[in-house]
Amino acid sequence: MKRIKTTLFLIIVCSGSIFSQQKVDKVILNGKIITLNDQQPTVEALAIAGNRIIELGSNQRIKKYIGKNVQVIDAREKTVIPGIYDSHLHVIRGGRFYNAELRWDGLTTLAEALSMLKEQALRTPKGQWVRVVGGWSEFQFKEKRLPTLDEINTATGATPTFILHLYGQAFLNKAGIQALSITGDTPNPIGGLIQKNPNGEPTGLLIAEPSAFILYSTLSKLPELTMEEKINSTKRFISDLNSLGVTSVMDAGGGFQNFPDDYQITDMLSKKGELNIRLPYYLFAQKPGTELEDYLKWIDMVDISDHQTDDSFEGKKTEYHVQGAGENLVASGGDFENFLKPRPELPPAMENQLKAVITELVKNRWPFRLHATYDESISRFLNVMEQVNRETPFNGLTWFFDHAETVSDANLDRIKALGGGVAIQDRMAFQAEGFVSRYGKKAALHTPPVRRMLEKGIRIGGGTDGTRVSSFNPWIGIYQFVSGKSLGGLKFASSENQVDRISALKIYTLGSASLIHQDNERGMLKKNFLADLAILNSDYLGIKEDEIKDIHSILTILNGKVVYGAQEYQKLAPKIPSAIPSWSPINFYGGYQSH
Ligand SMILES: [Zn+2]
Numbered sequence: 001m002k003r004i005k006t007t008l009f010l011i012i013v014c015s016g017s018i019f020s021q022q023k024v025d026k027v028i029l030n031g032k033i034i035t036l037n038d039q040q041p042t043v044e045a046l047a048i049a050g051n052r053i054i055e056l057g058s059n060q061r062i063k064k065y066i067g068k069n070v071q072v073i074d075a076r077e078k079t080v081i082p083g084i085y086d087s088h089l090h091v092i093r094g095g096r097f098y099n100a101e102l103r104w105d106g107l108t109t110l111a112e113a114l115s116m117l118k119e120q121a122l123r124t125p126k127g128q129w130v131r132v133v134g135g136w137s138e139f140q141f142k143e144k145r146l147p148t149l150d151e152i153n154t155a156t157g158a159t160p161t162f163i164l165h166l167y168g169q170a171f172l173n174k175a176g177i178q179a180l181s182i183t184g185d186t187p188n189p190i191g192g193l194i195q196k197n198p199n200g201e202p203t204g205l206l207i208a209e210p211s212a213f214i215l216y217s218t219l220s221k222l223p224e225l226t227m228e229e230k231i232n233s234t235k236r237f238i239s240d241l242n243s244l245g246v247t248s249v250m251d252a253g254g255g256f257q258n259f260p261d262d263y264q265i266t267d268m269l270s271k272k273g274e275l276n277i278r279l280p281y282y283l284f285a286q287k288p289g290t291e292l293e294d295y296l297k298w299i300d301m302v303d304i305s306d307h308q309t310d311d312s313f314e315g316k317k318t319e320y321h322v323q324g325a326g327e328n329l330v331a332s333g334g335d336f337e338n339f340l341k342p343r344p345e346l347p348p349a350m351e352n353q354l355k356a357v358i359t360e361l362v363k364n365r366w367p368f369r370l371h372a373t374y375d376e377s378i379s380r381f382l383n384v385m386e387q388v389n390r391e392t393p394f395n396g397l398t399w400f401f402d403h404a405e406t407v408s409d410a411n412l413d414r415i416k417a418l419g420g421g422v423a424i425q426d427r428m429a430f431q432a433e434g435f436v437s438r439y440g441k442k443a444a445l446h447t448p449p450v451r452r453m454l455e456k457g458i459r460i461g462g463g464t465d466g467t468r469v470s471s472f473n474p475w476i477g478i479y480q481f482v483s484g485k486s487l488g489g490l491k492f493a494s495s496e497n498q499v500d501r502i503s504a505l506k507i508y509t510l511g512s513a514s515l516i517h518q519d520n521e522r523g524m525l526k527k528n529f530l531a532d533l534a535i536l537n538s539d540y541l542g543i544k545e546d547e548i549k550d551i552h553s554i555l556t557i558l559n560g561k562v563v564y565g566a567q568e569y570q571k572l573a574p575k576i577p578s579a580i581p582s583w584s585p586i587n588f589y590g591g592y593q594s595h
Pocket residue numbers: 327371372402403
């Protein structure tokens with residue numbers, strides 16, 4: 001009898017605590033809510049308790065939750081979507097530099113780009129640079145061409161200037177050449193070219209031949225922001241991601257980004273509960289030849305199974321942890337994605353180096369991702385993985401390829417057999433013209449073969465590869481997969497390789513979550529899923545195709561909290577501090593230049 005009483009008491013106490021956890025604190029009404037849940041594709045309203053969605057349905061059904069201390073958000077018939085999940089963004093590195101950069105992302109004329117250069121050169125103090133670090137291509141401009149070195153010099157004068165164009169080349173103005181002490185005698189780095197004029201003087205053009213090391217390493221010589229500025233810069237960048245509806249990012253590491261030293265800012269923001277994005281991140285081997293040592297050291301330092309999820313933080317913080325290894329596992333496996341140059345042939349030493357690293361990762365149950373642009377490289381990587389799998393079985397280990405633009409059908413089957421996925425990006429939006437002129441129209445029709453991946457049931461996630469190659473705006477990728485077009489308007493994809501708008505959105509939400517098996521709680525608006533969502537400025541399913549790339553959020557909710565608001569929702573959102581230093585281009589132009 002005593003035992004029964006205790007059990008009853010426990011039931012009452014437990015259900016009491018469940019009830020208090022389920023206390024609704026927000027409802028969204030009058031929405032055109034795209035849930036991406038095939039069982040309940042659209043609803044008018046939903047209710048949020050803490051960091052979870054607890055109910056969806058008609059206005060009438062959700063209105064019953066309205067009461068004291070419940071925030072009512074009127075979506076005013078706008079489209080609501082699950083938060084975007086960018087599965088490939090260099091956000092930690094990007095945040096450290098964001099306030100120092102002039103972004104040409106989204107600009108539509110070269111004339112505007114040059115006038116921004118001119119204005120920014122005038123306000124940039126002595127000792128600092130004007131820098132445009134990727135995120136654009138000449139085809140997005142009405143003029144359909146690159147700036148010339150003369151135009152850049154005229155616009156910028158005595159202010160040192162660095163402009164990165166994809167991972168193919170960089171422009172330095174005369175003041176920049178001088179500031180870096182580059183002369184006719186400066187030797188070319190391996191895989192790179194310092195262009196010289198007939199007199200043997202540097203012209204200002206740095207070319208990846210095909211290695212991007214010359215571009216990366218030059219950029220790393222430019223002055224960094226101070227610690228205080230980097231913290232502000234990271235917050236500004238994340239806020240701009242929130243303004244595009246992004247709530248989760250998988251960070252893909254990066255060159256010149258050392259662990260743990262270069263993670264201090266995001267570490268600190270996470271500790272203070274000020275990291276307004278979910279951020280699992282990957283560790284990227286830094287030095288050619290010592291990759292295995294890097295990974296052995298990190299395997300020792302980091303308990304990969306100890307993920308601090310939102311639940312362990314009682315819903316107060318978003319997750320931030322080492323998710324695995326990559327996207328660079330061994331430098332000899334780096335097949336650079338510069339479609340203007342011939343495909344690089346990987347050295348014969350690659351296989352043994354990669355095998356040693358992957359074997360350790362599998363043994364220690366470390367998930368990994370691997371940069372792989374071309375099918376030829378993918379074949380060789382898969383040979384290595386299949387060999388490792390025979391000796392040390394993968395046994396369900398989470399892994400995926402990044403990019404995979406030209407992956408073949410046969411290799412897709414091999415990826416699936418090994419339990420892998422593919423993270424795809426919007427590279428063709430920026431580089432389709434270059435790809436077509438090198439490989440022909442036919443080769444571009446299925447690049448990347450997104451429909452074949454979907455048909456085969458391979459896990460695929462969408463991403464941007466911002467900020468140095470592509471823009472950080474995920475809507476460019478969604479636009480590319482829906483329209484089959486580049487930013488320059490070239491229709492390169494076959495109609496069989498285009499996807500409908502719902503499928504494209506799924507790739508950039510649920511798909512990314514599925515890459516690392518998080519699709520049981522995010523990527524859809526569904527009962528008990530995480531409350532990550534965005535109210536959009538326009539009607540995603542109804543607007544013209546060309547307008548998709550300029551979609552943004554007017555209200556973004558992450559983990560049940562409003563993190564961004566514009567227009568009528570601005571008052572619901574935390575204030576965004578202005579960028580420091582005060583001359584930061586972000587204060588004058590913002591980040592993505594939408595029209
Ligand atoms: Zn990559």
